Amino acid sequence: MTVQSSKKTEEFALLLRNAEQKREGISPLSADNPDLTIDEAYQIQLINIQDKLNQGQVITGKKIGLTSKAMQDLLGVNQPDYGHLLNGMEYENNSVIPANILCQPKIEAEIAFKLKKDLTGPNITSLDVLLATEYIVPAFEIVDSRVQDWKITIEDTVADNASSGLYVLGEQKFAVSEVDLAQLGMGLYKNGKLVNTGVGAAALGHPANCVAWLATKLAEYDIPLKAEEIILSGALSAAVAVNPGDQFTARFAGLGEVSVSFS
Amino acid sequence: MEATKIHSLAEFLHQAELDKREVTRITAENPELTVEDAYKIQDEIIKIKLEAGDSIFGPKMGLTSEAKMTQMNVTEPIFGYVFNYMKVQNGGSISVSQLIHPKVEAELAFVLKKDLEGENLSVEDVLDATEYIFPALEIIDSRYENFKFTLPDVIADNTSASRVVLGDSLRKPEDFQSDLVGATIFINGEAKAFGTSCAILGHPALSISMLAAMLSRKGKSLKAGEIILAGSLTEAVRFNAGDYISVKFDGMNDVSFHVVE
Structure with missing residues (x-):
């Protein structure tokens, strides 16, 4: 990973880092700096990832965001974005997570891919992704924003590690041939009540399409998606706000469940 | 045929693909061209592409239907590379606009989990070595005028290989009858061609077996991890800019693409 930094990107990275430590949202970087580019935003993201690596954390994978038409329309973009997953973000199935370690968390149900082969571009298709996948598991992504009230543009969220927070993987692993990932249905339950439903196709038509997008995108920078990485492929439904005391379960057709609670 | 001639014919066909231009079939001026020469020209085209930085996805089988084999008067299919x-x-x-006069065919592809070598592999041998079968659409685009060619012409032209739309349903061979997969090609919602996978040499696995046999005669074999397009379930159908092509395969996700100018 190479980080090209400038004074501006370093400053912005520090603002986000402090916001994360204090768990206090900042005003959007883009509000005062309308000329901030997506490339600069990714540089800011990389500066803060490098900082976490320097502190001993390890990259466990990547997450893909803005994979639904609704989210893309909301932010006025026509492509997804991505962030990095670190070992400190991973929680086990059925964990109880103290809500105060996050700023303003929301929860999304997703399909996670565990890779067994590097995915090196260019021109990666969803078939290439499926053939490179060791297994899939249902997952929760707990997204969080270090920007006040989630008032984000694409540049703000990219700089903020694509609004990553934590993630929880289901325990049961499945081969990609066991389910139809485009058609599988998902129900998200909060405190036992259904609050959201989704389907695999909501993520760019097929969850593997999202991973193919990311692999092709990263190939532009000569970065492969690596064997062993976990890839969170994108939300199957809108994110749901998390409050202390909430318990969430997501049921996936043919893939079992994943659960998490917040204290 | 001498090496320089083989190289110049390979360059000629490779350039036709790059220029998106149909050319006179090479047997018109070289009537003595044999099947063996034709595979040498194909090998040379592959070499040219590899040197240009392209990489191989996998082999593809052609002339796998009874009708095409009768039409071309052959007893064995042919192969090229995607x-x-x-x-x-x-x-x-x-x-x-990137192609000449493309046509689409519905196919099944095999992903191997074991090496396959030998002249007389059975359906069981092939299925036992197969990790997944998945649906795909092959876009063939002969570089020859009016899609007219003899057997050596089409072999030299890398068996008209042009594009492949890759399906995203992976099936285990033990989970379904891979010789009875029905497929329908719809263009703008209208059914245009139908077929079943036993149209491929009676069983698509036999196409893989025949490829192994042909490679084995060249001292080569199929390796674990290799992806092979086994051949077409349907006839080939022309398409035009503005078309939306979607193909239904029994028990699998649709495979589709949009045609743009």
């Missing part, structure tokens, strides 16, 4: 630049995402688009 390159990675030819891959198209399921649901993606294909630009006709």
